Amino acid sequence: MSTLLTIADxxxxxxxxxxxxxxxxxxxxxxxxxxxLGIVGESGCGKTMLSRAVxxxxxxxxxxxxxxxxxxxxxxxxxxxxxxxxxxxxxAVVFQDPMTSLNxxxxxxxxxxxxxxxxxxxxxxxxxxxxxxxxxAVGIPAPEQRLAQYPHQCSGGMRQxxxxxxxxxxxxxxxxxxxxxxALDVTIQAQILDLLAREQRRRHMAMIIITHDLGVxxxxxxxxxxxxxxxxxxxxxxxxxxxxxxxxxxxxxxAAIPKLDAAPHTPLPAISGRPPDPTRPLRGxxxxxxxxxxxxRCHEAKPALTSAETPGHLYACFHPIQMAAGVDA
Amino acid sequence: xxxxxxxxxLAMLPVLLxxxxxxxxxxSLLPGDLALVILGDQATPExxxxxxxxxGLDQPLWWRxxxxxxxxxxxxxxxxxxxxxxxxxxxxxxxxxSLQLMLMAEFIGLVIGVPVAIACAARAGGAFDRxxxxxxxxxxxMPSFLVAILLIYLFAxxxxxxxxxxxxxxxxxxxxxxxxxVLPALTLALAEWPGIMRxxxxxxxxxxxxxxxxxxxxxxLKPARILFVHALKPSSLTLVTVTGIxxxxxxxxxxxxxxxxxxxGIGRLLVGAIYTRDLVILQGVVLLVAxxxxxxxxxxxxxxxxxxxxxxxxxx
Numbered sequence: 020m021s022t023l024l025t026i027a028d029x030x031x032x033x034x035x036x037x038x039x040x041x042x043x044x045x046x047x048x049x050x051x052x053x054x055x056l057g058i059v060g061e062s063g064c065g066k067t068m069l070s071r072a073v074x075x076x077x078x079x080x081x082x083x084x085x086x087x088x089x090x091x092x093x094x095x096x097x098x099x100x101x102x103x104x105x106x107x108x109x110x111a112v113v114f115q116d117p118m119t120s121l122n123x124x125x126x127x128x129x130x131x132x133x134x135x136x137x138x139x140x141x142x143x144x145x146x147x148x149x150x151x152x153x154x155x156a157v158g159i160p161a162p163e164q165r166l167a168q169y170p171h172q173c174s175g176g177m178r179q180x181x182x183x184x185x186x187x188x189x190x191x192x193x194x195x196x197x198x199x200x201x202a203l204d205v206t207i208q209a210q211i212l213d214l215l216a217r218e219q220r221r222r223h224m225a226m227i228i229i230t231h232d233l234g235v236x237x238x239x240x241x242x243x244x245x246x247x248x249x250x251x252x253x254x255x256x257x258x259x260x261x262x263x264x265x266x267x268x269x270x271x272x273x274a275a276i277p278k279l280d281a282a283p284h285t286p287l288p289a290i291s292g293r294p295p296d297p298t299r300p301l302r303g304x305x306x307x308x309x310x311x312x313x314x315x316r317c318h319e320a321k322p323a324l325t326s327a328e329t330p331g332h333l334y335a336c337f338h339p340i341q342m343a344a345g346v347d348a
Numbered sequence: 349x350x351x352x353x354x355x356x357x358l359a360m361l362p363v364l365l366x367x368x369x370x371x372x373x374x375x376s377l378l379p380g381d382l383a384l385v386i387l388g389d390q391a392t393p394e395x396x397x398x399x400x401x402x403x404g405l406d407q408p409l410w411w412r413x414x415x416x417x418x419x420x421x422x423x424x425x426x427x428x429x430x431x432x433x434x435x436x437x438x439x440x441x442x443x444x445x446s447l448q449l450m451l452m453a454e455f456i457g458l459v460i461g462v463p464v465a466i467a468c469a470a471r472a473g474g475a476f477d478r479x480x481x482x483x484x485x486x487x488x489x490m491p492s493f494l495v496a497i498l499l500i501y502l503f504a505x506x507x508x509x510x511x512x513x514x515x516x517x518x519x520x521x522x523x524x525x526x527x528x529x530v531l532p533a534l535t536l537a538l539a540e541w542p543g544i545m546r547x548x549x550x551x552x553x554x555x556x557x558x559x560x561x562x563x564x565x566x567x568x569l570k571p572a573r574i575l576f577v578h579a580l581k582p583s584s585l586t587l588v589t590v591t592g593i594x595x596x597x598x599x600x601x602x603x604x605x606x607x608x609x610x611x612x613g614i615g616r617l618l619v620g621a622i623y624t625r626d627l628v629i630l631q632g633v634v635l636l637v638a639x640x641x642x643x644x645x646x647x648x649x650x651x652x653x654x655x656x657x658x659x660x661x662x663x664x
Contacts, residue, residue, distance in 0.1 A: 124581045125577070
């Protein structure tokens, strides 16, 4: 399989009144066609900024260095017009909040058909037929009627399905789903994730799922990258990661998910403290102040990503966890 | 939607009633005895008393208001004691002038203001944006009589392109009519566009931060489509309000501009009525202008619903 996306040494800096904020700090990732990459981390770890860097939708003042190679082209150096032709057609996105990501004053039909007509050479009736087909595929009942409706006439789950239909409309090679279920009811979340997985297989597209919930990527992503304070701190094939995680942060993330079988009133082992101030980078490991394994060296130097015994498993830690995680974590 | 229209129409009734009461009170509470004004200071007390009786001025205020309101509801707004013209005749004679001036001024204002606002918002903080925001502020702070005089000096006296003052009805000489209106309309428009530009620019900048604009970009839409289709409509609610207020205001005539350019509009009719204490004309015209304002606001409300489907469906 060929590599579709290579993120090489990407740094994103945002100027703030308190100094430069390094939102993404030397990240390297790659994704093959048709595969799924999960990017996991808590709020503010840089995962959304990283996805915006791929989409070239960073805030105007943000500074991006490094390369974002997509399908043989460096997106960061692409002319605006070439980038525009690429977006929506080969590179699509589903945002977190379907309540704000659809235009409130345009009908669903307009918002679907404009993408199709922008990139595919279809006339209005063919574009409408394709829109109906897409809405059916994402599980919207009575799609013909929906086309004339406005976003506020649909529920949140329905709107996210529509956003997915828009993203799928031109058969993209890569779909970036930025926390696609965070704003939805729990009962809808699994449906939306299953829908994404099904359409991904059917259309053989690559997908990046960004989430704060390790549970979302388990069983859905081929590979998982855990981000903390703008850096990738652990990266592994999903099964290898859940079999044995090396980075204490990953373990803490997993432990912070409520367990169904836990006795009532069991305190949740939330990660204490907060991520470091991104405008004041630490000398040592960014997670050290919150890490229960941290010792001397962790506060002095930044651990580099190193290979574990399992192939493809990388972690950035001086004191990797020895035991198999997931058992008593 | 029908429900919305009916609700809005019903809401207009108390407003119109309040307007009529206020109009009547303002005219009635002006100092001076109307009968004395009409008859002059040579009048005998008997004549004054007789005229007061004839005009109903000896009746209590509430009764005079109700009887005036009764006449108004039958379409009789009264008649000028000076010219014998009815209020409706006087207004019908003057309103085409004010209406045309208002339409042309608002049109020019929008034609300048809207594109400038969009261009500024698209590159907010850029050189063009800063230049136009600054110019708008400078132009806004120039009084209209000054603008009028400068325009007359430039286009009428120096370049001889346009007449300085005068008026012919559109029905008689359409082309000359338009030539007479260019300078006064431009004078008003120069005061209108900075406001139009500023509200649309700031709404547009806020809209461009929205998620759905980011998604529109991610969909690979052309920049022009993003600006005009995705951003302009949701940003234009305040613009519609401001335009409605402007139209309502200009509907009542623009005294200074009408005077400078010698246009026989509503503004000059009102001032004439005040000078000659023609209270019937005064209160009739004020009432009609106020009704016009209320109707324009009703249209603005309807436009909200056209622009934003959430209002149409009663969600917002």
